[in-house]
Amino acid sequence: MRVLAVLLPLVLAGCAQASTRPDAGVTVLSRLSTAEAQALSDKIVSQEEYSAANAMTLRCLNDAGLTVTDHDGDVLAGATIERPTGQDGAEESSCLAQTDAIGAVWVLQHELSPSEREAARTEFVRCADAAGIETSGADPYLDTLTRVLGRLDSARSGGSDGPADLRTLTECTDRLVRAETVALPGLAEALRDLNPAA
Structure with a gap:
């Protein structure tokens, strides 16, 4: 049996609708992965950096043995993850943690009024x-x-x-x-x- 989990896009990683902690922005930038530090070296996330982060997350999920469907290329919006029964989602969390700061800054740059x-x-x-x-x-x-x-x-x-x-x-x-x-x-x-x- 498989368990389905809808993967919120990387664009939603750590977003305020998932967390209202006043220090959430500080937390997401406090432990940057190598990929995040490189992408944020100029404090701006380009389209190329954002796409690369999504691709990295997708590879990580696939390498962890998870099946990711319902996504458009490297765009993970609305994607669904299939994982074996008994897994608690730690794999998804680990993969998302590698690039969630990139997604968070992308959201900041594109937030609507x-x-x-x-x-x-x-x-x-x-x-x-x-x-x-x-x-x-x-x-x-x-x-x-x-x-x-x-x-x-x-x-x-x-x-x-x-x-x-x-x-x-x-x-x-x-x-x-x-x-x-x-x-x-x-x-x-x-x-x-x-x-x-x-």
Whole structure:
């Protein structure tokens, strides 16, 4: 038997939505791997460095004997990890730890403003509606999000409960994940003070 775990993208590694600790930004930069120190030597993560970090994480997961599916090349957004029953996820954690600072700084560099995030939420509701998800309730965004996640979960487990276009819903959700991803608390200050060579 296999256990499935949805891998949040490297872009989400250590992000504030997963941790609200005020020192989370300091923590992620406190123990840099060699790859992280090299990428952050100029305190900027380029597209090439970010892609290389994703590729490194993917190789690490594969080398650990884990099967990674539902990803687009080196982009790990929404990827699914299959691991043997009994494994506790330590392999994923170890692989992600090698590059999570790179992902965290990438998020900081690409974080949306509050108005951009609100526009993305509105677009998500429109996108889901076009895919067949009907919205009701006082908060269209949360209602739509709940319905979309339920539909995707049902589809992954082999169920079918409506006409929604799964490919479109996945695309809607992928865009929303990027929009909702926020930087770790304190990361900007910690990055400013970072001395990767130390």
